[in-house]
Amino acid sequence: MTTLDLALQKDIFISFFRAGMLGYGGGPATIPLVHKEVVETYGWMDDEEFSDILAIGNTLPGPIMTKMAGYIGYRVGGKTGLLTALAATILPTVIIMIALISVLINYREHAVVQGMTSAIAPVVGVMLFMLAFNFLRHSKRDLGWPVAIALGVISLITFELFNLHPAILIGALILYALLKKSPSKKEGEAA
Amino acid sequence: MIEYWHLFIAFLIPGIVGYGGGPASIPLIEYEVVQRFEWMTTQEFGEVLALGNALPGPIATKMAGYIGYEVGGVIGATVAISATVIPSLIAMIVLLKLLLKFKNSPKVKRMTALIRPAIAILLAVLAYQFFATSYEGAGLVQTMILVTLSFLALEKWNIHPAYVIIGALTYGAVILS
Secondary structure (H helix, E strand, C coil): CCCCCHHHHHHHHHHHHHHHHHCCCCHHHHHHHHHHHHHHHCCCCCHHHHHHHHHHHHHCCCCHHHHHHHHHHHHHHHHHHHHHHHHHHHHHHHHHHHHHHHHHHHHCCCHHHHHHHHHHHHHHHHHHHHHHHHHHHHHHHHHCHHHHHHHHHHHHHHHHHCCCCHHHHHHHHHHHHHHCCCCCCCCCCCC | CHHHHHHHHHHHHHHHHCCCCHHHHHHHHHHHHHHHCCCCCHHHHHHHHHHHHHCCCCHHHHHHHHHHHHHHHHHHHHHHHHHHHHHHHHHHHHHHHHHHHCCCCHHHHHHHHHHHHHHHHHHHHHHHHHHHHHHHHHHHHHHHHHHHHHHHHHHHCCCCHHHHHHHHHHHHHHCCC
């Protein structure tokens, strides 16, 4: 790609701007909105690739939203796409924060602000739950219910009961999948 | 000049050792900003954090942008945001490029399949935390109403999330205030 595809860059900007401006509750809460833009609205990638990106993002430290935006921008629109997606994710919300903070300090205890904050939490919950269900349904297709549910239960126990960091389990699953000998005869890795 | 360097360090460390996305790295940012470099008191930090949470967008970059700006103006904000974003993003791109190269390998396919249930559970746990927050804040009845309405709107009526979110904010401003 030698010439700059401005229409594509505009789409990248709009998708991450929309996700960022509608995302309440920090980066992780914004994941369903990014999924909606990237997979459903623009069709830049399928569910498989999106969940791989999310998985790798979760095994690495640092904020998740900028990792997702930067990588997806890069994957879809090259180095310019990376900058476009990052700018769309970060700049508008930081500018709003700097500009509005003195105004908001006066209205912090105001009932309207409190009401808006508490009304958004259940909606974010529903969006996250729908995405979770979507991934679980895909797992059933690849692994069948017994394996998918077993892995889900193991994940739940390690995350919640043992309080192990998710990166440890995901890292272990990645290593297991990559190091275990393939059952198929043809071991040829596609390069 | 030394101030920019301090901003860089203060936001680089939480970005490298903070697992679990931006919200998880907030305590680490607080340690650097309040304890180590003393740019703010605990109370000021808490106030900025509460307001940041009431605004849309990822929290780590909002905090970095705001604190960087307070300490060192526009350059300060740029330094703090870069330190937050760049290291983890480079690691992400390197790892995923490698993965993309071996996309058709059966091992990578198996990896994709094996980690998906774990990712689903991670999202479900996150969903549960938001339901719990809502239950504590708005109570059971309002939570049920909002959950049912937003589920129907998103899943059955296929309304774009943008309108559902704007609708919820309006509902909160009018009914829950």
